[in-house]
Amino acid sequence: MNAYVQRVLEDLGKRYGDQPEFVQAATEILTTLSPVVDKHPEYEKAGLLERYVEPERIVIFRVPWLDDRNQVQVNRGYRVQFNSAIGPYKGGLRLHPSVNLSIIKFLGLEQILKNSLTGLPIGGGKGGSDFDPKGRSDAEVMRFCQSFMTELYRHIGKDVDVPAGDIGVGGREIGYLYGQYKRITGLYEGVLTGKGLSYGGSLARKEATGYGLCYFIQAMMKRNGLTPEGMTAVISGSGNVAIYAAEKITSMGARVVAMSDSNGYVYDPAGIRLDVVKDIKEVHRGRIREYAERVQGSEYHEGFRGIWTIPCQIALPCSTQNEINEESARTLVRNGVKVVGEGANMPSTLEATKVFQDAKVLFGPAKAANAGGVATSALEMSQNSLRLAWTFQEVDERLHTIMTDIFDKVAKAAEEYAESGDYVAGANIAGFLKVADAMMAQGVV
Ligand code: NDP
Ligand code: 2IT
Numbered sequence: 001m002n003a004y005v006q007r008v009l010e011d012l013g014k015r016y017g018d019q020p021e022f023v024q025a026a027t028e029i030l031t032t033l034s035p036v037v038d039k040h041p042e043y044e045k046a047g048l049l050e051r052y053v054e055p056e057r058i059v060i061f062r063v064p065w066l067d068d069r070n071q072v073q074v075n076r077g078y079r080v081q082f083n084s085a086i087g088p089y090k091g092g093l094r095l096h097p098s099v100n101l102s103i104i105k106f107l108g109l110e111q112i113l114k115n116s117l118t119g120l121p122i123g124g125g126k127g128g129s130d131f132d133p134k135g136r137s138d139a140e141v142m143r144f145c146q147s148f149m150t151e152l153y154r155h156i157g158k159d160v161d162v163p164a165g166d167i168g169v170g171g172r173e174i175g176y177l178y179g180q181y182k183r184i185t186g187l188y189e190g191v192l193t194g195k196g197l198s199y200g201g202s203l204a205r206k207e208a209t210g211y212g213l214c215y216f217i218q219a220m221m222k223r224n225g226l227t228p229e230g231m232t233a234v235i236s237g238s239g240n241v242a243i244y245a246a247e248k249i250t251s252m253g254a255r256v257v258a259m260s261d262s263n264g265y266v267y268d269p270a271g272i273r274l275d276v277v278k279d280i281k282e283v284h285r286g287r288i289r290e291y292a293e294r295v296q297g298s299e300y301h302e303g304f305r306g307i308w309t310i311p312c313q314i315a316l317p318c319s320t321q322n323e324i325n326e327e328s329a330r331t332l333v334r335n336g337v338k339v340v341g342e343g344a345n346m347p348s349t350l351e352a353t354k355v356f357q358d359a360k361v362l363f364g365p366a367k368a369a370n371a372g373g374v375a376t377s378a379l380e381m382s383q384n385s386l387r388l389a390w391t392f393q394e395v396d397e398r399l400h401t402i403m404t405d406i407f408d409k410v411a412k413a414a415e416e417y418a419e420s421g422d423y424v425a426g427a428n429i430a431g432f433l434k435v436a437d438a439m440m441a442q443g444v445v
Contacts, residue, residue: 011050062151063151077127079126079163083123085438092166094129095173099130111367114431165194200383203395217364220339223407224362232314235343236304241370257269264300266301305328332356340363
């Protein structure tokens with residue numbers, strides 16, 4: 001490993017031992033950047049890596065709100081404005097009880113390179129709160145979102161920082177956040193993406209992460225002489241990314257046989273009926289176990305990790321970080337997996353990734369494979385600036401082109417700097433080079 005990379009990583013490990021997800025993401029990225037740093041000794045003189053791993057700004061704030069029994073609840077809000085070298089900060093908001101600074105920082109660090117890979121002018125940021133929307137009424141979610149925005153509004157803006165959805169944040173939450181931003185500032189501007197179609201949202205944004213994931217793996221498979229046609233797929237999660245990944249991979253001829261939520265998974269050998277999943281999840285905000293009660297021939301199993309014991313050729317982890325550990329990866333490989341496409345952010349542990357790479361599984365890393373969501377968010381920003389709305393087909397075609405371009409960039413960087421087919425290194429390197437170039441040009445800031 002390059003000595004400068006090693007020094008920065010050791011220092012990070014010492015300073016942020018209490019931020020394991022952040023150190024994990026930084027380790028994966030910096031390790032693969034070694035050959036780039038070898039070629040660019042000027043990076044060390046400019047302190048480039050030390051600046052890259054340190055957020056430009058972190059805002060942490062109190063989010064007080066009243067629940068339906070008029071009890072005061074207090075959550076913690078975060079916005080990490082990580083890197084604005086190539087554009088305004090851009091990245092989602094996550095609402096989940098597990099949210100802490102380590103998780104928001106790992107997501108922000110990934111987002112910098114992901115956003116760079118899209119080829120669009122967006123910097124990296126991420127935010128969220130440890131608020132748990134599960135079991136909360138619409139009114140409670142609204143009061144939480146209004147309180148969250150009452151602090152956040154002063155830090156964001158259409159040319160400053162543009163948040164969006166992530167786990168626990170979909171159309172409902174974006175609507176409440178947008179309403180409060182507009183009320184406080186008086187500005188009708190594209191300060192959030194993932195908006196509803198009636199107030200500035202883009203067609204195909206809802207579908208974009210899942211569809212984009214499938215466009216990416218389709219390009220990766222094509223390069224390696226494969227197609228999804230006739231293959232069996234397993235998709236973890238049953239949220240926004242999972243549902244639209246399932247829809248697209250099915251239209252490409254694969255059969256999805258299992259999906260999950262945080263409690264467990266359903267297995268349906270006849271092929272998951274997506275109309276049922278959408279009704280349970282999008283209409284009723286229910287649990288995936290209800291699928292087995294409604295569809296004959298399907299089974300429900302407690303525990304979300306068990307989904308990786310179902311044999312498949314295509315595995316699409318679309319729920320959360322570190323959902324595939326080394327043991328799950330070994331099971332998948334033993335059962336003949338050929339393609340892994342990461343819809344979630346950092347769903348594979350470092351050990352699991354190594355298992356896939358050693359077994360020569362085609363591995364599409366998150367920051368490349370799931371970049372379709374944020375890319376389409378950037379298209380939403382463009383439409384807002386133009387005061388125009390493109391058709392579904394127009395946005396979907398742009399998304400398709402962006403995802404195949406990302407694959408080409410990633411494959412080329414892998415060949416040039418690492419090993420052909422090492423798309424993990426390829427994604428990190430291709431994403432980093434643009435950010436590094438902009439940071440070098442802008443001086444020590
Ligand atoms: P949703 O909230 O719509 O869905 C999340 C899904 O993952 C649900 O099925 C949820 O189950 C499950 N899940 C969440 N947390 C855990 C956990 N700790 N353990 C097990 N299962 C869990 O979120 P999205 O679909 O938007 O996001 C899914 C992943 O994709 C995340 O990693 C996100 O960062 C990433 N991503 C999202 C993008 C987007 O545009 N939305 C873009 C790029 C990446 P349950 O309902 O039980 O909580
Ligand atoms: O992880 C991600 O890329 C997202 N949650 C989407 C971010 C965005 O700004 O659309």
